[in-house]
Each structure stands twice: as structure tokens, then as C-alpha cells.
Amino acid sequence: MLDVKVLGGGCNNCKMTLKLVEEVALENGLEIRLEKVEDIQAIMAYDVMSTPGVVINGTVVHRGSVPSRDKVEGWFSLE
Numbered sequence: 001m002l003d004v005k006v007l008g009g010g011c012n013n014c015k016m017t018l019k020l021v022e023e024v025a026l027e028n029g030l031e032i033r034l035e036k037v038e039d040i041q042a043i044m045a046y047d048v049m050s051t052p053g054v055v056i057n058g059t060v061v062h063r064g065s066v067p068s069r070d071k072v073e074g075w076f077s078l079e
Helices: 012-027 041-044 068-076
Strands: 002-007 032-037 051-055 060-062
Touching: 002 012, 012 032, 012 068
Parallel strands: 002 032
Antiparallel strands: 002 051, 051 060
16 A cells, blocks of 8 residues: 655645545545644655645655646556
8 A cells, every 4th residue: 555645734625636636536546544643843844845845655756736647657657
């Protein structure tokens, strides 16, 4: 099971990123542990200064914008 964190406050881009990650996982029958991290200190601990950020299994894979659906599918190794 992948541990996925979406980093960011309550902005629309952060909400869209969370929804997109969740949708891609559900549509493809993937089990992920999805967490929304809003605490600024926790976000900065990942060295993410521009949100939304996405962390998978402890590694930052994206920051600063809403990722494309193709990019999210790539994180999950879907084709």
C-alpha cells in the first residue's frame, strides 16, 4: 500500500490535487493511504515552499501546481 500525502492549506489547487489523487486510485482499484497535511511546519519539513505538494512513501514527487492526470497515473505506475 502506498502512503500518499497531499501538502497544502485549504486552497483550491490543494483540494483539486487531493481529489485527483483519490479519483485515480479509486478508478484503478489501488489501495493507498491518503492524508492531507495542512500544518505549515510539517509541509516545510518536506522542503515544499510552494503548494500543493505530493509525497509518496516519504519522497516528494510534485510541488507547486495541480499535477496532470497522466502524471498521477505515472506515480502509480499505471498505463
